[in-house]
Structure formats: structure tokens, C-alpha cells
Amino acid sequence: MRILVAVDQHPYSAHAVKDVAKLAGNTWADVTLVGVGPKVTDIGQPSNKAGKKHPLTEELRNYRRNFLDHFEKAESPYEKRECNYEFVEVKRGVWEELYVCRGARKDLKILLRSGNPVKEILAQSQEDDSDLIAMGCYKAGDCQWEGAVNLPQKVANSAACSVLVIKEEKKIRKIACCLDQENISQKSVEMINQMVTLYQTELEIVGLTDGTKLKPMVEKNLNAILKYYNARQIKAWIKLVDAVSLASFISQEARRSMMALWMGEHSLLSKMFPRGKVDKLIQGSESSVLLLR
């Protein structure tokens, strides 16, 4: 699993890093922390006339420290253990003595990019082939980021992978995940599993009906998912929601639960929230939102 955490200088980013550290501790994910800032030619030089260095460099260092602090040094999969000079074959027949640090079982990359934040975050997720993009956001109203209005919504609209928008310091009581597809990937189910573990919360699996009953295949999936979570001692509730009541259900539930939505190709949810319109969902939600793709 590879997680991309997009950060800026606001407290919600520190909170997102903290949550992702917990998630990474459970999943042993490769993690990239990326900040997007103004263009600089030399990162070591002051970036403005006031003599200040690039505003994000120090923040990114702090986030790295906070991320690593979550792990016991001896057990951390991100800890570089031994650093020595070693001869390494750099091309055929040519060996170079390099200072090599070995031991980190998982990758923690800290990156600073410059340019349009949305484009840069999406570009990094493509380069990394990320499974999940995580971003922080204020819990009330629209998600204001440094210099970019509604950035999390824009990233969520366009990302090819799953997106987790972590609302700042909101205690999650329940994860409500909406299911109306016939094909739910194991990866998505595992992702929900991880979220339940991360937030130590209950799970509500929402089945969408056509007003009378569930599609047979969806019902079969619900049963399988319920058994999967029960076997892992995860308390899972089932709730049926008519497709016509879905909007009012989501607006009501998003006030108190983290919403996890499967946005598959044939999903009613993806029709309801097509690319370009999930911003409404994120904006209206006081809790974190997970879009599974």
C-alpha cells in the first residue's frame, strides 16, 4: 500500500499526518509526505525579500518528525538502521563507494513540489501509483487550504485512487459505508477494515435498495462483508437506504459519521456524485470522508 499525504502549514495537516502515521503503523504502507509551495530555484536560499526560507521546508521536517515519533524506534519500519560506506555497482564493471543506509523496510519520502497544488498532488499520486491520497481539512464549511480554495474537494474530484479527507480533530463515532455495487474489491474492504481499526469505531454498512429490496448480488456481498467483519471482531451494523432517500441519509449521517463511499463505475453513488461533484459531499460533511475508487 502506498499513501500520499498532501500537507500545508495548517493544524489540520498535522492532524492528518498523525492519523496517517497510525494507519501506516497498521498497514506498513509506503508513505510520501508532499507539500506544494511557491517556485524556488535554491531551496537553501531565502525565498523572499524578508529573508525567510521556503515556508514549507521546516513544516515538512516537523511532519516527518511527528510521523516517525508515532513509532518505537526499534520497531519502526521507516527507521534507517545502519549507515556505512559500501562499494555499490553504479554501472556494469564500475563500483563506487557510497554512503548507504540500510534497514528501512518501508519507504518514507518527504517531497516539496512547486506549482498548482491540485495538479502537483495529482501528479505525485500518479508518479507514486498511490492507493490513497490523504489530506486534512477544517471541519466546518469549505475546506480552505493555503492559497487554494476547496483544494481537497478538487483533488477528490479528479483523483484516480481512493481519497481520505480528514477533518480536523473530529471524533469519529461511526463509519458509514455505502454499498450499491455488485463488485467490491478486497482492497476496498481492507481499507474500511483499516479505518475501523484506526478510529476504533463502529461500522455501518449501508445497502442501497430500489425502494423494496436489495439487488440479489448486493445482498450476497453484504452478507459476505458482514461475515468478514464479524470474523475480525468488528462490530458491523447493516442499514438499508432507498435510493430516493440517499441524499437526505448522507446529509444527515455526514454530521456524525465518517462517510465511506464506493465510487465504482456502475455505482449509483458515482452517478449521484460524479467526478466534479463530490465537493458537495466533502463540503457538507463535518466528519472525515473516504472515497473508495
Next chain:
Amino acid sequence: MLRTLVYLDADLASSIALRYACQLTQVIDMKLHAVHVEEPDHDGHAPGTGWVRRTWESAMLKTGEFEIAQLIKAEKSSCPMLGAPKMLVGDRENEILREIQRESYDLFVEGSLHSFTAKKLYDKIHSRLYRHIPCPVIVVKNLVNLEKIALIVRDEIESKKLVSMFLKIFSGAKLNLDLIYCEFQEPGKLSSKGKADVNGTLNAFEKILIEQNWHPEDCRKIQGAPEEIGDVLRDYGMVASPLHHSISKKSNWFQLLSHIPSPILIFWQ
């Protein structure tokens, strides 16, 4: 021994109801019987008469039998004591009602998944089956662990009748019980008051239960909107409540029952 009938269809709700009913047999001295009704068509009419009808019904039953056998086989590990279900053909509600009356069951269990809208539960409560059913009903909305049950009380007048119905089912059961009195208010003012603040109704119920050797762990009054109280009650493995058939859809009491995600045990008043 309590004789319990569980209704099975080849669906998720029945699968959950069956697993829950099997949990019940671990804590209550009861024998579980299963029934399935194969409905001829949407109007409830079978084609033809005599041999044609019998052959057609027998073919239908075979299909139904196969599906239910698959369901029972899938749940066999959690419910080894369940025998072969009774297979009937006809109108679902009429056949279940007849079966309950014929065999004098003490309790009826069926699955009905928890729904966001109240309509499903409302239609069920006002169905012909529930209007005429002579025994209490457990509507299994979700599969939960049956460790603690909540008995919701309303007024002192119905206390003796309610407690006697409760004791008929739970006599000798090893379960923790809480007595809950609900007071409905506007949303946003949820509060819970402990034993020191309880009113006369709770005291009356507690006294009768203690006389019968049942010692509630907690007696409390919960104040709040139906959906808020329903959310609080999700911690229980079962919520037992009295209910009148004439209950209206907009009443707080009905709204509360529809918001509880746990299985509900209905004592008809």
C-alpha cells in the same frame, strides 16, 4: 421450554435472524422451529386445481426447499441444533399465522434489516400477521451479541402485564437487564438520569422484577429525541418494548422503535 418459530427466506435478513435465534437458545431454555412459506405468485393464487395444482405446488416447494437448505447449511456451524424447516405453500402471512395458532408457539422471530426510513417497520407492524399474532415477536434488524437487554417501560398501569410477558420468555435466562424509561424531547437535549432521579414508573417495575428474582443492573430515564434515544439503545443486544397495534407512524414511540438498530422484542398490548 419456550417454543419459538423462526421464519426463513433465502435472504440476508433470514440468515441474520437465524444466527440471532440460535444465540437466543444459548441463554433461554427454548426449542427452535423453522418455517418457510413459498408464495404461489404475487396475488397469492395458484394455477389450476387438483393434480395440476398439486404438481405445481410440489415443484415450487422443491425449489424453496433447496434454497432454505442452502441457507441452513451455511449457518450450520453457528446453529447446529436446528432441524429441517417446515415448508408451506400459500400466502406468507396467512400461513405463518395459521402455523403459530396450530402449534401454539410462544415466540416468533423474523429478520427485517434496519432501514433508514420508518415505512418498512410501520407496514410490518400493521400487517395482517402482526395484527393477529397471538405471541410476542422479535424483529431482528441486525446481528448483535446478546449480553444485555433493555426493557423499555411506559406507564405503571401496564407494568404487571408487561413484566409477566417478560418473565414468560426470560424465566431462568442468564442475561443482564436494564430498565429504561424514555421521555421524548426536541433534538439536541439528550440526557440520561440514573437511579436517584427515576420516577415512580421505574420504581414500580423494578419492585415487581425484584420480587420475581430479576435484578436490573441499571434503571434510568433517558430524555431526548427518538433518534437520539434509539442511538443510545444500540448498545443492547435486544430492546424489549410494549406496543399497541394502533400506534401511529408519527408517534415518538414508533419513531424510537424504528431508529433502534438492535433486534426489538415486541410485547403486544
